[in-house]
Amino acid sequence: IRTIGVMTSGGDAPGMNAAIRAVARACAYYNVKCIGFYRGYQGMIEGDYTVMNARSVRNIISRGGTILKSARSVDFKTPEGRKKAADQLKEIGVEAMVLIGGDGTFRGGQIFSEEYDIPVIGVPGTIDNDIAGTNYTIGYDTALNTVISAIDKIRDTASSHNRLFFVEVMGRDAGFIALNSGVGAGAEEILIPEEDLGLDRLLESLKRSKRSGKSSSIVVVSEGDKTGKNVYELADYVTENLPDYEVRVTVLGHMQRGGSPSCFDRTLASRLCVKAVELLLDGEKNVMVGIINNEITATSFDDGLREGHEINKELLRISDILST
Numbered sequence: 389i390r391t392i393g394v395m396t397s398g399g400d401a402p403g404m405n406a407a408i409r410a411v412a413r414a415c416a417y418y419n420v421k422c423i424g425f426y427r428g429y430q431g432m433i434e435g436d437y438t439v440m441n442a443r444s445v446r447n448i449i450s451r452g453g454t455i456l457k458s459a460r461s462v463d464f465k466t467p468e469g470r471k472k473a474a475d476q477l478k479e480i481g482v483e484a485m486v487l488i489g490g491d492g493t494f495r496g497g498q499i500f501s502e503e504y505d506i507p508v509i510g511v512p513g514t515i516d517n518d519i520a521g522t523n524y525t526i527g528y529d530t531a532l533n534t535v536i537s538a539i540d541k542i543r544d545t546a547s548s549h550n551r552l553f554f555v556e557v558m559g560r561d562a563g564f565i566a567l568n569s570g571v572g573a574g575a576e577e578i579l580i581p582e583e584d585l586g587l588d589r590l591l592e593s594l595k596r597s598k599r600s601g602k603s604s605s606i607v608v609v610s611e612g613d614k615t616g617k618n619v620y621e622l623a624d625y626v627t628e629n630l631p632d633y634e635v636r637v638t639v640l641g642h643m644q645r646g647g648s649p650s651c652f653d654r655t656l657a658s659r660l661c662v663k664a665v666e667l668l669l670d671g672e673k674n675v676m677v678g679i680i681n682n683e684i685t686a687t688s689f690d691d692g693l694r695e696g697h698e699i700n701k702e703l704l705r706i707s708d709i710l711s712t
């Protein structure tokens with residue numbers, strides 16, 4: 389392989405730049421040409437790219453976002469779109485691709501690599517941590533740290549006014565961010581999609597909290613939570629049922645995707661992307677790289693994307709014990 393392409397796709401995550409840098413530098417180290425495509429699959433289809441060398445990625449390891457931009461591509465979901473992308477790669481001379489993104493990006497890569505003889509390797513970059521083939525995705529650790537520092541600030545104002553705050557965090561259908569940031573920020577309750585504890589239990593717990601003399605309460609709610617109520621409806625429900633609580637809502641939103649990546653995410657991105665380039669040069673293809681028990685691993689897309697990437701429910705128990 390003489391030329392490797394790289395792109396970032398789907399939802400952006402802090403650490404994607406560290407990942408791009410590692411791909412470009414590993415290519416330079418192994419004397420392989422590196423092409424960066426803009427806006428994920430859409431840039432592949434349109435032939436929108438830049439030639440990257442070791443110097444094109446200077447000073448980006450610390451920057452949030454992605455210098456290659458990210459996008460969702462409707463065209464790539466069609467056979468015609470994927471054909472255009474394959475034709476562009478042939479024309480430009482790109483022989484293999486490193487795809488940095490989440491499960492959607494990997495599904496697209498898997499289909500593409502079945503249709504065309506172009507090796508691809510997926511690198512998990514998403515704040516949601518919802519990919520089975522790795523213990524950690526790039527961006528997750530930074531997002532957790534952003535969330536706990538936001539909740540710490542909310543706690544200050546909550547306790548000054550004896551208020552109850554519902555804080556909604558991201559995570560799509562997975563509760564990783566909610567559960568871990570909830571424990572890390574000392575939340576009184578954590579609502580996640582994987583476990584519906586029920587509204588009665590929530591009320592009981594908040595009553596207990598009040599009786600025990602707490603001056604504030606924080607309930608962390610995952611955006612995909614299964615109580616059947618969104619965070620505003622939850623707040624209304626609690627206000628109706630526990631009138632002596634003064635309830636407020638904060639939706640953290642897109643700030644969770646931004647910011648300078650943590651050391652953990654930079655190191656993870658560096659390790660995963662050097663491995664991705666090395667695997668391609670060794671003739672490996674159509675796998676995702678990940679970190680499992682602190683080893684860098686390669687897993688087939690099928691296994692890497694399987695359902696049931698479990699959250700650690702032990703953390704719910706820990707949270708229960710510690711929020712008494």
Ligand code: ADP
Pocket residue numbers: 397398399429459460461462463464465466489490491492493494495496497499514
């Ligand atoms: P993420 O990678 O963060 O999960 P998306 O789900 O939006 O984000 O996926 C990113 C892109 O991957 C999509 O915009 C689309 O171009 C491509 N993609 C996702 N699913 C498929 C699919 N089933 N077939 C082809 N391409 C897909």
